[in-house]
Amino acid sequence: xxxxxxxxxxxxxxxxxxxxxxxxxxxxxxxxxxxxxxxxxxxxxxxxxxxxxxxxxxxxxxxxxxxxxxxxxxxxxxxxxxxxxxxxxxxxxxxxxxxxxxxxxxxxxxxxxxxxxxxxxxxxxxxxxxxxxxxxxxxxxxxxxxxxxxxxxxxxxxxxxxxxxxxxxxxxxxxxxxxxxxxxxxxxxxxxxxxxxxxxxxxxxxxxxxxxxxxxxxxxxxxx
Ligand SMILES: *Cc1c(COP(=O)(O)O)cnc(C)c1O
Numbered sequence: 001x002x003x004x005x006x007x008x009x010x011x012x013x014x015x016x017x018x019x020x021x022x023x024x025x026x027x028x029x030x031x032x033x034x035x036x037x038x039x040x041x042x043x044x045x046x047x048x049x050x051x052x053x054x055x056x057x058x059x060x061x062x063x064x065x066x067x068x069x070x071x072x073x074x075x076x077x078x079x080x081x082x083x084x085x086x087x088x089x090x091x092x093x094x095x096x097x098x099x100x101x102x103x104x105x106x107x108x109x110x111x112x113x114x115x116x117x118x119x120x121x122x123x124x125x126x127x128x129x130x131x132x133x134x135x136x137x138x139x140x141x142x143x144x145x146x147x148x149x150x151x152x153x154x155x156x157x158x159x160x161x162x163x164x165x166x167x168x169x170x171x172x173x174x175x176x177x178x179x180x181x182x183x184x185x186x187x188x189x190x191x192x193x194x195x196x197x198x199x200x201x202x203x204x205x206x207x208x209x210x211x212x213x214x215x216x217x218x219x220x221x222x223x224x
Contacts, residue, residue, distance in 0.1 A: 005220065006034055006037040006038055006041070006218060006219060006220075007037055007038070007040070007041035009217060009218050009219075009220075010025070010038050010041050010043060010218050011041065012217075013214055013217055013218055016202065017205070017212070018205065020210070021205065021209065021210060021211065021212060022045060022192075022194075022210065022211040022212075023043070023045060023211075023212060023214060024045045024046065024047040024068050024070075024194070024211060024212070024213045024214070025038050025043050025045065025046050025047065025214065025215070025218050025219070026046075026047045026048075026049075026070065026197075026213050026214060026215030026218075026219075027046050027047065027048060027057070027215070027219060028047070028048050028049045028050065028053065028071075028215065028222065029053075029222040029223060029224060030219045030220075030222070032057060032060045032061065034219050035057065035060075035061055036061070038218065038219075039061065039062065039065065044064060044065055044066055045065075045066045045068060046061070046065055046066070046067055046068070047067075047068040047069070047070045047089070047213055047215075048067065048068075048069060048070070048071070049069070049070050049071025049072075050071055051069075051071075051074075051077040051080050051081055052077075054067065054069065054081075054084075054085070055080065055084070058084060066086045066087075067084070067085040067086055067087075068085060068086060068087045068088075068089055068213075069081055069085045069087070069088045069089060069090060070089045070090050070154070070213060071090060072090060072092070072126055073088065073090060073091070073092075073096055073100075075096070075099060078096070078099050078100060078103055079103055082100055082103040082104050082107060082109075082111050083103075083104060083107040083109045083111065086112060087112045087113065087114065087151065088100065088111065088112075088113045088114070089113070089114040089116065089154040089194055089213075090114075090116045090126070090127075090154060091113045091114065091115050091116060092115075092116045092118075092126045092127045092128060093128070094136060094141070097113070097115070097145070097148065100113060100148055101145045101146060101147055101148040104146075104147035104148055105146045105147035107147075109147065110147050110148065110149055111147060111148050111149070112148075112149045112151050113148055113149070113150055113151065114150070114151055114152050114153055114154040114192060114194055115127075115128055115133060115136075115150060115152075115153055115154070116128065116153070116154045116155065117130060117133055117153050117154070117155045117173060117176055118130075118155070119155055119157075119169045119172045119173055119176075120155075120156055120157055120158040120159070120169055121158040121160075121165070122158055122159055125156055127154075127155065130172070130176055133153075133176060133180070134176070134179060134180065134183065137180045137183045137184045137187075138183055140184070142184065142187065143186075149189065150187065150190060151189055151190065151191070151192045152177060152190055152191055152192030152193055152194065152210070153173060153176060153177050153180075153192070153193055153194070153195075154194040154195070155169070155170075155173040155194070155195050156169075156195070156197070157169035157170055157195070157196075157200055157203070157204070163203065166200050166203050167203050167206070167207065170195055170196070170200075170203055170204050170206075170207035170209070171207050173193065173195050173207070174193060174207045174208045177190075177193050177208075191210065192210050192211055193208055193209055193210045193211070194209070194210070194211040194212075194213060195207070195209045195211075195212070196209045196212040196213065196214075197212070197213055197214060197215065198214050198215060198216045198217035198218075201213075201214055
């Protein structure tokens with residue numbers, strides 16, 4: 001794809017989003033030039049999935065970019081991540097949450113995170129099982145966090161052409177978010193529901209997504 005297409009595709013995606021929905025431009029595997037073009041077209045929220053790719057991009061891009069991390073967080077990379085990104089969307093275990101909290105406390109910052117819920121039928125995807133997630137909030141374990149703000153949930157739908165299945169997955173994520181909010185009534189600012197990617201973000205919006213994570217529809221196909 002031509003570099004000149006990024007701004008036009010970004011604009012086309014933006015036009016489909018209701019006011020107030022956050023668009024995270026998923027720039028993984030794309031060069032800094034592509035990110036710059038999106039930035040110049042007004043994009044400020046970018047999402048990356050690998051720490052070793054994220055860090056040089058943070059250095060190369062303007063300081064007012066809001067970085068989201070959406071990849072699997074390896075324990076040995078967590079230290080490089082905490083305090084460097086506005087939002088870690090892919091917290092997939094209590095152990096990782098505990099580690100992030102400890103690192104954030106050490107750094108003297110508050111790390112904003114989303115908990116990743118696994119509702120898809122594919123077992124390649126990571127995340128908390130819905131029951132484990134509800135259990136975490138019923139136990140009130142989040143009250144022990146010192147330096148972490150749980151802002152909501154992130155999830156993915158099953159990778160399928162079956163739109164009924166995709167819609168059902170997004171409906172499940174939405175229900176989970178609402179159930180947690182009703183359970184943990186003292187939890188403040190638990191309102192983000194990050195769901196939907198290039199091929200399914202329209203369905204996600206219909207089910208109440210407050211953030212969509214769109215990569216290839218903006219930047220073109222990835223060159224792995
Ligand atoms: C890569 C990725 C996306 C974006 O996928 P596209 O199909 O390119 O829009 C969204 N969310 C997560 C967690 C990803 O890893």
